[in-house]
Structures are given as structure tokens and as C-alpha cells.
Amino acid sequence: MLSSKVINESHGQDSSYFLGWQEYEKNPFHETLNPSGIVQMGLAENQLSFDLIESWLDDHPEVLGLKKNEESVFKHLALFQDYHGLPAFKIAMAKFMEKIRGSKVKFNANKMVLTAGSTSANETLMFCLANPGDAFLIPAPYYPGFDRDLKWRTGVEIVPIHCVSSNGYKITKEALEDAYERAHKLNLKVKGVLITNPSNPLGTSTTRDELDLLLTFTSAKKIHMVGDEIYSGTVFDTPEFTSVLEVAKDKNMDLDEKIHVVYSLSKDLGLPGFRVGLIYSNNEKVVSAATKMSSFGLISSQTQHLLANLLSDERFTTKYLEENRKRLRERRDRLVSGLKKAGIGCLKSNGGLFCWVDLRHLLTSNTFEAEHSLWTKIVCEVGLNISPGSSCHSDEPGWFRVCFANISDQTLEVAMDRVHGFVEAMVMNTNHGKQKRTMWDSRRRSLINKWVSKLSSVQCESER
Amino acid sequence: MGLLSRKATCNAHGQDSSYFLGWEEYEKNPYDDIKNPDGIIQMGLAENQLSFDIIESWLAKNPEAANFEREGQSIFRELALFQDYHGLPSFKNAMADFMSENRGNRVSFDPKKLVLTAGATSANETLMFCLADPGDAFLLPTPYYPGFDRDLKWRTGAEIVPIQCTGANGFRITKSALEEAYEQAQKLNLKVKGVLITNPSNPLGTTATRTELNHLIDFVSRKNIHLISDEIYSGTVFTSPGFISVVEVLKEKKLENTDVSKRVHIVYSLSKDLGLPGFRVGVIYSNDDIVVAAATKMSSFGLISSQTQYLLSALLSDKNFTKNYLKENQIRLKNRHTKLVSGLEAAGIECLKSNAGLFCWVDMRHMLRSNTFEAEIELWKKIVYDVKLNISPGSSCHCNEPGWFRVCFANMSEETLKVALNRLKMFVDGPSSTTRSRSEHQRLKSLRKMKVSNWVFRLSFQDREPEER
Numbered sequence: 054m055l056s057s058k059v060i061n062e063s064h065g066q067d068s069s070y071f072l073g074w075q076e077y078e079k080n081p082f083h084e085t086l087n088p089s090g091i092v093q094m095g096l097a098e099n100q101l102s103f104d105l106i107e108s109w110l111d112d113h114p115e116v117l118g119l120k121k122n123e124e125s126v127f128k129h130l131a132l133f134q135d136y137h138g139l140p141a142f143k144i145a146m147a148k149f150m151e152k153i154r155g156s157k158v159k160f161n162a163n164k165m166v167l168t169a170g171s172t173s174a175n176e177t178l179m180f181c182l183a184n185p186g187d188a189f190l191i192p193a194p195y196y197p198g199f200d201r202d203l204k205w206r207t208g209v210e211i212v213p214i215h216c217v218s219s220n221g222y223k224i225t226k227e228a229l230e231d232a233y234e235r236a237h238k239l240n241l242k243v244k245g246v247l248i249t250n251p252s253n254p255l256g257t258s259t260t261r262d263e264l265d266l267l268l269t270f271t272s273a274k275k276i277h278m279v280g281d282e283i284y285s286g287t288v289f290d291t292p293e294f295t296s297v298l299e300v301a302k303d304k305n306m307d308l309d310e311k312i313h314v315v316y317s318l319s320k321d322l323g324l325p326g327f328r329v330g331l332i333y334s335n336n337e338k339v340v341s342a343a344t345k346m347s348s349f350g351l352i353s354s355q356t357q358h359l360l361a362n363l364l365s366d367e368r369f370t371t372k373y374l375e376e377n378r379k380r381l382r383e384r385r386d387r388l389v390s391g392l393k394k395a396g397i398g399c400l401k402s403n404g405g406l407f408c409w410v411d412l413r414h415l416l417t418s419n420t421f422e423a424e425h426s427l428w429t430k431i432v433c434e435v436g437l438n439i440s441p442g443s444s445c446h447s448d449e450p451g452w453f454r455v456c457f458a459n460i461s462d463q464t465l466e467v468a469m470d471r472v473h474g475f476v477e478a479m480v481m482n483t484n485h486g487k488q489k490r491t492m493w494d495s496r497r498r499s500l501i502n503k504w505v506s507k508l509s510s511v512q513c514e515s516e517r
Numbered sequence: 518m519g520l521l522s523r524k525a526t527c528n529a530h531g532q533d534s535s536y537f538l539g540w541e542e543y544e545k546n547p548y549d550d551i552k553n554p555d556g557i558i559q560m561g562l563a564e565n566q567l568s569f570d571i572i573e574s575w576l577a578k579n580p581e582a583a584n585f586e587r588e589g590q591s592i593f594r595e596l597a598l599f600q601d602y603h604g605l606p607s608f609k610n611a612m613a614d615f616m617s618e619n620r621g622n623r624v625s626f627d628p629k630k631l632v633l634t635a636g637a638t639s640a641n642e643t644l645m646f647c648l649a650d651p652g653d654a655f656l657l658p659t660p661y662y663p664g665f666d667r668d669l670k671w672r673t674g675a676e677i678v679p680i681q682c683t684g685a686n687g688f689r690i691t692k693s694a695l696e697e698a699y700e701q702a703q704k705l706n707l708k709v710k711g712v713l714i715t716n717p718s719n720p721l722g723t724t725a726t727r728t729e730l731n732h733l734i735d736f737v738s739r740k741n742i743h744l745i746s747d748e749i750y751s752g753t754v755f756t757s758p759g760f761i762s763v764v765e766v767l768k769e770k771k772l773e774n775t776d777v778s779k780r781v782h783i784v785y786s787l788s789k790d791l792g793l794p795g796f797r798v799g800v801i802y803s804n805d806d807i808v809v810a811a812a813t814k815m816s817s818f819g820l821i822s823s824q825t826q827y828l829l830s831a832l833l834s835d836k837n838f839t840k841n842y843l844k845e846n847q848i849r850l851k852n853r854h855t856k857l858v859s860g861l862e863a864a865g866i867e868c869l870k871s872n873a874g875l876f877c878w879v880d881m882r883h884m885l886r887s888n889t890f891e892a893e894i895e896l897w898k899k900i901v902y903d904v905k906l907n908i909s910p911g912s913s914c915h916c917n918e919p920g921w922f923r924v925c926f927a928n929m930s931e932e933t934l935k936v937a938l939n940r941l942k943m944f945v946d947g948p949s950s951t952t953r954s955r956s957e958h959q960r961l962k963s964l965r966k967m968k969v970s971n972w973v974f975r976l977s978f979q980d981r982e983p984e985e986r
Contacts, residue, residue: 054741054780055647055648055805055807055808055811056646056647056648056649056650056653057650058646058647058650058811059647059807059808059811062811098598100594100598103593103594103597106593106597107591107593107594110585110593114584117583117584117585118580118583118584119576119583125573127569127572127573127576128566128569128573130795130796131569131572131792131793131794131795131796132564132566132792132794132795133795134636134788134794134795134797169635169797169818169819169820169822170600170817170820172817172818173818173819176818180522180524180525180672181521181522181524181525182521182522182525183522184522184523184524185651187522201814201817202817202818205815206646206672206815206818275520277520310520311520319600323597323598324597325597325598325600326596326597326598326599326600326822326823326824327597327822327823327824328600328635328820328821328822328823336521338521338525338526339521339525342521342524342525342526343525345667346671346672348636348638348667348668349635349638349639349642349668349672349818349819350635350639350818350819350820351635351636351797351819352797352822353635353795353796353797353821353822353824353825354795354796354797355583355795355796355822355824355825355828356822356824356825359824
């Protein structure tokens with residue numbers, strides 16, 4: 054009766070990633086109304102710099118009022134559904150992307166395709182570059198949403214490029230070749246490589262060497278290279294952000310028709326609700342086909358108008374990028390030091406809205422089952438919704454993605470206190486060291502017994 | 518191995534048709550009453566430009582809606598972060614109510630069964646992804662909106678099999694036409710998954726009759742297939758007979774909560790009724806929970822900007838506004854329609870009697886050199902180049918009889934419409950081919966030949982503006 058796409062439901066939304074979300078929704082933390090609720094640390098949102106945008110809006114009331122030079126632009130916008138996009142907006146986006154890259158790369162508005170979010174951009178690129186049954190190689194761990202965005206309606210497959218913590222998750226030649234071989238063994242035609250740079254969930258930007266290696270690889274195999282640079286404006290620490298287009302330029306590949314970039318304003322500007330994404334490509338056929346496909350997900354002209362004005366203001370964009378980076382860095386530092394106090398380390402990061410946290414030492418065994426149990430404990434008992442590495446297709450159990458930019462300073466404090474408490478409890482109950490027998494101790498013991506019995510369930514039965 | 522996908526390199530997006538060439542000509546030489554009074558008048562664009570002032574006046578009185586404010590408080594952050602594919606609850610409630618109002622409150626819509634999408638373009642494609650597998654077919658009555666060839670087929674791999682409707686009976690959908698289409702699909706080895714109708718019809722401008730809707734419900738019931746009713750023009754019905762939605766007929770037949778009601782899905786949008794195609798607001802309504810769930814997840818690929826959802830939730834929640842708007846909009850559409858019809862009559866040209874939409878289905882069969890589609894295209898080119906009116910030839914809408922044209926009336930000013938009708942009258946009256954001198958005839962003929970070869974050269978031209986419905 055319904056299509057196979059619906060019946061087979063390969064949208065990937067039954068993964069634990071979404072189940073943690075559900076638990077949070079049932080019992081969300083609130084400083085005053087629900088202080089024992091679950092703190093949301095699984096949401097890669099940037100809530101740190103809204104005041105800068107709000108202040109700009111206050112200074113420019115005519116933009117929201119749909120007026121330009123005292124004349125109404127309402128009718129023009131109401132009718133504007135040209136899939137080539139509002140010219141002023143594309144030009145502003147091009148300038149903004151250039152600024153993020155320190156002007157090391159130039160963007161031509163004619164090579165840009167606007168889409169309703171990068172979710173739409175990524176799917177559209179797959180429709181343009183791959184046939185059903187073809188594969189894209191993606192370094193793991195990767196954003197869980199890719200399983201839906203890249204595969205569901207397109208019929209494209211993902212073959213992971215294995216990256217490991219022992220070398221800081223660097224993409225190696227061997228890993229690339231290995232992934233390519235595996236695809237072949239599965240009878241899948243590899244159409245390209247897709248990377249997220251800076252990486253979600255790692256929070257690290259791809260190094261120049263890695264980009265060079267990737268371009269050499271894709272060039273030799275005559276396949277596509279897609280760089281999802283959605284977090285490019287969140288790089289707050291060295292090394293500086295290097296775009297795949299910058300390295301392409303160095304390799305005299307800057308007009309190469311197999312290199313494509315995806316961008317969005319959901320992370321850098323914190324505006325996921327406005328649905329602003331884009332595809333950038335030197336390939337005319339891709340731009341042409343993707344432009345027509347964008348009919349299925351155009352950006353509201355009302356929103357294009359607002360952002361064209363916001364991003365055309367160079368003073369604003371310069372100040373915003375600088376201040377935003379500063380705030381992200383401070384927040385990241387607080388998370389890292391908070392975790393460090395609890396004896397927990399993170400992968401050294403230089404961007405993103407999250408840290409890739411090492412909880413391997415808290416696993417009862419080096420297995421994904423143990424990771425799942427630990428995660429359940431953390432969601433239900435500690436009351437933090439964080440993302441288990443397995444949901445990001447991590448090869449090694451024990452890593453978790455913890456977001457830091459979607460909560461207030463105070464909430465982060467609360468979260469860190471809970472982590473300290475939890476770790477202390479864990480330590481008290483190991484076989485190492487002396488154990489103090491106190492009232493607290495027996496309480497903790499009964500709590501742990503509860504955890505043990507809940508190890509196989511996801512549902513949090515009791516209120517924290 | 519092809520570098521790009523088959524979808525990217527084929528022409529299934531349907532945008533090489535002659536339909537878009539007219540658009541191109543208009544773009545090169547657009548009419549402006551002051552700056553370019555000899556330019557081409559755009560009558561191929563199904564836009565509703567008649568009632569913007571009503572919306573603008575509401576906006577002026579309610580600045581909060583566009584300013585991210587609610588009851589004096591800023592909700593900018595809330596909206597900036599709001600990407601829940603279940604949609605803004607207040608917006609869905611307002612849409613459900615508005616859809617009900619459009620149907621005289623004879624039926625009600627449950628906001629939980631609504632899925633928001635970036636335009637009806639997205640809604641239709643999403644429904645195809647949910648209901649059909651690649652190679653499956655949907656039956657569509659002809660003539661139909663040219664955009665369906667792209668929206669329903671391109672990325673989904675679904676096929677369209679036409680239900681042939683003819684001018685002899687006013688293009689009504691008959692039982693036999695339905696059966697024939699079904700058999701035709703079988704012959705082509707295509708599994709029929711459903712029927713899709715546009716009600717009111719684009720390009721006909723007529724509402725489906727109760728009889729037709731009954732036939733359709735019986736048909737999909739017997740064949741155990743789906744029925745999609747694209748009701749994007751439901752708010753443009755300006756005269757009798759009134760609009761009857763398929764959900765009304767289901768209710769009358771006491772078929773609510775039955776299996777067949779789960780297979781009837783509605784598509785709606787604010788692009789025509791409110792004239793807001795730029796804001797990308799579309800909707801799927803379905804009684805099938807699984808379809809709603811799947812379509813909701815798929816809507817991730819085309820969500821409506823929260824900024825726009827908020828603006829429109831405020832607008833449509835204002836019942837004074839909606840009541841006044843719907844009424845006034847219909848009056849203006851009716852007036853405009855009357856002007857076009859009488860202007861055409863004065864030129865000896867008739868239209869299909871219509872009661873809705875933003876266009877008329879105009880009968881120019883008597884002006885064809887011969888009863889062929891070649892003659893239709895020839896006439897169409899004359900009208901674009903010589904009369905300087907961009908109208909849509911019936912062949913682009915898959916009409917099976919040459920000589921019909923869709924002419925829009927709501928996307929220009931009244932004065933411009935007058936100019937267009939004058940030009941048409943002059944073209945029809947004279948110099949007519951019987952009184953035209955032989956040399957003049959020869960001159961026009963060679964001019965046409967030259968243009969025909971230009972057209973042939975351009976037939977493979979790729980990049981076009983998006984067509985309007």
C-alpha cells in the first residue's frame with residue numbers, strides 16, 4: 054500500500070541518538086521549574102551569540118518591517134520564488150563565507166544553490182552525484198543524521214572510513230584505501246568521499262595534510278569530494294580552519310568539477326529554524342540540476358531578505374565572527390576543565406559546539422553493550438543527555454559527544470557538578486583504594502544496584 | 518561510469534518544453550506600461566496579485582508578527598532555534614482552521630494530521646515518495662499542471678499515466694476514462710498506486726463536481742489505491758457551483774474512519790489563495806498515521822522557515838482577517854475573470870465556463886490553421902511574438918486536443934489586462950489572413966520560418982526560470 058521507503062524505514066530515527074532526546078523531552082531540566090530534570094547536552098546548537106543578532110535587528114527595524122528605503126518590499130518578496138535565489142542574499146552569503154576563510158577562497162554567487170537547510174543540500178547533492186546503490190565514503194565517527202539525509206530517499210549507501218583515537222582520528226591513506234576496497238567487496242560503486250570539516254562529532258578541523266591526501270585520493274579515483282563546512286565559523290582555536298577549496302587552489306584544482314562544498318547558517322549563526330543551506334560547486338551541471346531540485350526546498354523569501362541585509366553588514370559580520378569564536382572557546386574551556394576535574398579527558402578540539410569525551414575508563418568492559426549501559430546511566434541517573442559514540446558510528450566504545458553551546462553557564466555548572474558526583478560514586482565502588490563506610494556509601498550502593506537492574510532498558514522509570 | 522547521477526543528466530525535470538520558451542521571451546522583453554509599452558504581457562503566470570493590500574494593511578496594524586514579537590516579548594531566540602518538523606503548533610492550528618473555513622466549515626481538519634512542507638511542490642513530491650516506488654504510476658486527468666512532470670516523477674521515479682478528458686463534455690472525468698487509464702497503465706506494466714486530481718483544476722479553472730468525486734472515490738475504493746486531491750486553489754472559487762472537497766464527499770458517504778478514507782490525502786498551499794509563493798508554505802493532510810509519520814520525517818528536507826510560520830500563524834489566527842480576505846479576494850477574482858471572459862468574447866473567443874482559479878481555459882481551436890499540435894504551436898508563437906502575450910499552450914498541459922490555451926488574469930493590473938485584450942482583438946479582427954496582402958503574408962511567413970529555426974536551435978536550452986502554476 055505504501056512505498057518501500059516508508060515500510061523499510063531506513064531513516065535511522067530509531068537509534069539511541071533520538072531515544073535520549075525522547076527521555077529529555079519527558080523530563081527537561083529547568084533551573085527553577087525542574088532542577089532535577091535531564092540537562093540537554095546532545096543538541097549541537099549555538100545559543101551563545103543571539104544578543105549580537107538581536108541588537109542588530111533592533112538597530113534595523115525596517116528589515117523585519119519589510120521596507121527598503123521607506124518602500125514596502127512585501128509584494129516583491131511574497132511573489133519571489135525564483136530558484137536562483139535572491140541575488141543580494143547569495144552575494145552576502147558568498148562574502149560571509151569568504152570572511153570565514155580569511156579571504157583565502159573566493160566564492161562566486163553563480164556557483165551557489167540555496168536550499169532549505171544543509172539537510173536539504175546534502176540530500177540534493179546525493180541525488181545529483183549518485184545513483185541508487187552507489188556509495189559515498191565517510192570518515193567515522195560521523196553525524197547520525199547522515200544515515201537519513203544521504204541514504205533514505207536517494208538509495209545511496211554509506212561506507213565508513215575507519216578513524217581511530219590512537220592517532221587523533223586522522224584520516225589516513227590506508228583507511229581511505231581500505232574503505233574503497235570494502236565498498237568494492239560489497240559490490241558498491243564509490244561515487245565520492247564526504248567529510249564534515251570541522252568534524253561533527255569530533256570538533257576538530259581537517260588538517261591541510263588530510264585535505265591534500267583526500268584530494269589526491271579522490272582525484273586519482275576520479276570521484277567526488279564533498280566538504281560539509283557547516284561548522285566553519287565555529288573554529289575558535291588553532292589550527293586555523295582550512296577549507297577543502299583552499300587546498301584545491303594550492304593543488305591547482307580550484308576549478309575542479311568534482312569538488313563541492315555544503316554550508317548553512319544553523320551552527321555559525323545559531324539559526325536552524327530559518328532553514329538556510331547551500332551547495333557550492335564549480336560543476337555547472339551540478340549547479341544547474343541542484344538549482345532545479347531546490348524547488349523542493351526553497352528558502353522563504355522573507356528569510357532570504359532578512360539575512361541578505363544582516364550579512365551584507367560587514368561591520369556586523371566581522372564583529373560577530375570574532376565575538377562568537379571567543380565565546381565558544383571560553384565555553385569549551387569550561388567544559389574541558391570541568392571534565393578534567395572529574396578525571397575525564399576529551400579529544401583536543403579547535404571548533405564545533407561539542408567535545409568528544411573519553412569515558413572509556415568508566416566502561417565495565419570494552420564493548421558497545423557497556424557503552425550503552427553507561428549511556429543509560431548518564432541519561433537516567435546522572436540526568437545528562439549526551440550522545441554515545443556508537444550512534445555516530447564510532448569504532449571504539451566509550452567515547453561520547455557532549456555539547457556545550459546550547460545551555461547557560463549556570464546549567465553547565467550543574468551538569469559538571471553532576472558529573473563530579475557520578476564519577477566519585479563510580480570511584481568509591483571500584484576495587485581499588487579504601488572504601489569509607491558511611492551513610493552516603495550505602496545510599497550510593499543502592500543506587501548502583503538500581504542501575505545494574507536497568508542496564509538493559511532505555512526507559513527512565515523514576516524521576517531523578 | 519557517469520560522473521553525475523542519471524537524475525542530474527536526464528531531462529525528466531521537464532524543463533525543456535516550449536512552455537518555458539515563452540517565459541524566456543517574456544524575460545527578454547517584459548511589458549511595462551510606461552517603460553516598455555510594446556513589451557510582452559505575462560499571462561502565463563498563475564499568481565494572485567489582486568489582494569496584497571488586504572494583507573499589507575493587516576501587517577501594518579500587527580507589526581509584532583513580522584518582528585519576532587509576541588505580546589510585547591521578543592521570541593526571536595525561540596523561533597531561531599525552532600526546527601521541529603512537527604511544525605509550529607499555533608501555525609498548524611491556524612492552517613487547519615483556515616482550510617476548514619475555505620470549505621465553509623462543512624468539514625474540520627485535525628492539526629495532528631497535517632504535515633508542513635516548503636510549498637505544495639515539496640508536498641506533492643513527498644507524497645509520491647510515501648505512496649509509490651520507482652516505476653509505480655499515478656493516474657492524472659488531462660490537461661494538468663506542467664510542473665507535475667517534474668514534481669511527481671523526477672526524483673521519485675514514479676510515472677504519470679493520463680486520464681484523457683475532452684472538451685466534448687467539458688473535460689469532466691468519466692468512469693470510462695478512469696478505467697481506460699488504468700488499463701493503459703497495465704499495458705505499460707505499471708503498477709497503479711493512485712489517482713491525483715487538482716481541485717479546482719489547473720489549467721481548467723473548474724471545480725470537480727460531486728458526481729466526479731463520487732466516481733473517483735468508488736474507483737480508488739474498488740482498485741484499492743490512493744487518491745490525492747491537490748486543493749491548492751480551493752480559496753479561489755469565486756462563483757457557483759461552490760467548492761466541494763473530496764473530504765466532504767467522504768463525509769457525506771459516511772466513509773470517514775474507513776480504509777478508503779485512509780487512502781485519501783489532501784495537498785494545500787498558501788501560494789495561490791494568499792498569493793504568497795515566495796514564502797514556501799505547503800501542507801499534506803492525511804488520515805493515515807503512517808503516512809503522516811513518514812511525511813513528517815521527510816519534511817526535514819523542506820521545512821518552512823520558523824520566521825514565516827510565525828508570521829502566518831498570527832495572520833491566519835485572526836478570524837476577522839481570514840473571513841474578510843476570503844470574501845474580498847473572491848469578489849476581486851470574479852470581477853477580473855468577468856473582464857477577461859467578456860474581453861475575449863468581444864474578440865469572438867470563448868472560454869470553458871469556469872468558477873475558480875487564476876486563469877481561463879481559452880478555446881482558440883477556430884483560429885488554428887489545422888487541427889494539429891503543430892498548428893497550435895504556430896498560433897502560440899504568433900501570440901507570443903506578434904500579439905505579444907505570453908499564454909500557455911494546451912499541449913504543455915498534456916491536453917489531447919489542439920487549440921486550447923491557459924490565460925492568466927490575476928497577475929497583472931486591470932489596465933494591463935485591457936491592453937492585452939485590445940491587442941488580442943486587433944489580432945483577431947484584422948488585418949485578417951483573408952484581407953492581408955500576399956507580400957505581407959510572405960513576409961510574415963519567412964519571419965516565422967526564421968523564428969521556427971531559432972526555436973529548434975533553442976529546444977535543448979537548459980537553464981530556465983521556474984514555471985509558475
